[in-house]
Amino acid sequence: EDQVTQSPEALRLQEGESSSLNCSYTVSGLRGLFWYRQDPGKGPEFLFTLYSAGEEKEKERLKATLTKKESFLHITAPKPEDSATYLCAVPAPESGGSYIPTFGRGTSLIVHP
Amino acid sequence: GAVVSQHPSWVICKSGTSVKIECRSLDFQATTMFWYRQFPKQSLMLMATSNEGSKATYEQGVEKDKFLINHASLTLSTLTVTSAHPEDSSFYICSAPWFSGRHNEQFFGPGTRLTVL
Numbered sequence: 001e002d003q004v005t006q007s008p009e010a011l012r013l014q015e016g017e018s019s020s021l022n023c024s025y026t027v028s029g030l031r032g033l034f035w036y037r038q039d040p041g042k043g044p045e046f047l048f049t050l051y052s053a054g055e056e057k058e059k060e061r062l063k064a065t066l067t068k069k070e071s072f073l074h075i076t077a078p079k080p081e082d083s084a085t086y087l088c089a090v091p092a093p094e095s096g097g098s099y100i101p102t103f104g105r106g107t108s109l110i111v112h113p
Numbered sequence: 114g115a116v117v118s119q120h121p122s123w124v125i126c127k128s129g130t131s132v133k134i135e136c137r138s139l140d141f142q143a144t145t146m147f148w149y150r151q152f153p154k155q156s157l158m159l160m161a162t163s164n165e166g167s168k169a170t171y172e173q174g175v176e177k178d179k180f181l182i183n184h185a186s187l188t189l190s191t192l193t194v195t196s197a198h199p200e201d202s203s204f205y206i207c208s209a210p211w212f213s214g215r216h217n218e219q220f221f222g223p224g225t226r227l228t229v230l
Contacts, residue, residue, distance in 0.1 A: 043119075043221035044221045046218055046220065087157070106156050108154075
């Protein structure tokens with residue numbers, strides 16, 4: 001069972017058309033939820049960390065929110081340069097007692113001018 | 114923010130050869146680094162956790178004899194793909210660190226594109 005599920009897989013928007021990306025998780029005892037942006041052929045770029053339900057963080061046109069079961073990445077009036085794949089991740093416990101980063105499949109966002 | 118570098122950024126090799134990829138933390142020390150593999154249009158799949166001064170921890174299904182990891186210092190981890198085959202062609206990414214008390218932030222390298230002919 002996937003512990004992190006992102007939707008939609010792909011999203012096409014017109015410039016200025018606001019929307020939201022979803023990340024739902026099933027791990028218990030959440031130790032943070034992370035959002036990253038990844039451009040083609042590059043490593044992920046850190047955006048936000050959220051720790052508790054109700055928390056919100058903003059950066060330019062992006063705002064991330066967290067509930068007990070999911071997180072949303074809201075994109076307000078997007079621009080073509082916001083086109084990228086957005087990944088969310090949570091630390092998932094493994095049998096050895098440590099935590100490993102577990103990523104969703106990502107949402108590929110394309111913003112048309 | 115902290116910077117993680119990888120070298121090389123891309124490599125093309127013949128089947129059967131070995132390829133070494135370096136991951137360096139440039140302005141901070143990392144006792145732990147993570148190695149991922151990413152296939153086209155797929156998410157990052159954790160391969161192994163590299164631990165400075167001890168053996169790496171491999172995820173289920175990852176062959177430790179094929180993907181050799183050496184965490185030689187607090188700023189350098191290497192991944193060697195031994196006897197590479199075309200199915201090993203992928204985008205390899207490292208990151209460091211994961212947990213640092215309450216301040217959880219993971220910095221990723223730019224990735225290494227491996228193509229095995």
